[in-house]
Structure formats: structure tokens, C-alpha cells
Amino acid sequence: MATTDTPEGDPQTRLDAAILGRVPELTAEQVARGADVSVEDARRLWRALGFPEVGDEAAFTLDDVGALVRLREAVQAG
Numbered sequence: 137m138a139t140t141d142t143p144e145g146d147p148q149t150r151l152d153a154a155i156l157g158r159v160p161e162l163t164a165e166q167v168a169r170g171a172d173v174s175v176e177d178a179r180r181l182w183r184a185l186g187f188p189e190v191g192d193e194a195a196f197t198l199d200d201v202g203a204l205v206r207l208r209e210a211v212q213a214g
Contacts, residue, residue: 162196171204181207 153159162170168178179189181204190196 156197156199158197160195160197162198162200163192163194164190164196165192167196167200167204170198170201171208173204173208177208178204181211 149159164178165175168175171178173181183189185207
């Protein structure tokens, strides 16, 4: 059983994993790079969708890369 001082035991990490289906492991910079956009453009798009700023911590998953790619493509298509 995990203890509260391990990442698995951290309440926020467990909540993130329960909601997202996995533990966030990517930073905004990594997600932006994976989606081939600048970090500034990624943050602008996230804010436009109502998502909060998350700073430099790992707060994203690979699913976020795919979502950002689709969003970038939708914006480019007009």
C-alpha cells in the first residue's frame, strides 16, 4: 500500500490519475513541442478554452498532445 509521502499516495496525484486515467507526466513545453506549436500559442489556446495556467510542472498527458494537435488544426482550418 502506498504511503502519503510517495507520488502514488499524494491525494492530488491520485485525483489526477482517477480523472485523466493516468498520472500527468508532461510539462506545457513538452506538450507544445509534441503538437508543433510554441508554448505561448499553446497557453493562449488553453486559456481560450478556459483552462488555467499550470506553470512549469508536469500537468499533462499524451492525450493533451493529441488534443492540442486537433485544436491547432481546427484553428488553422479556420
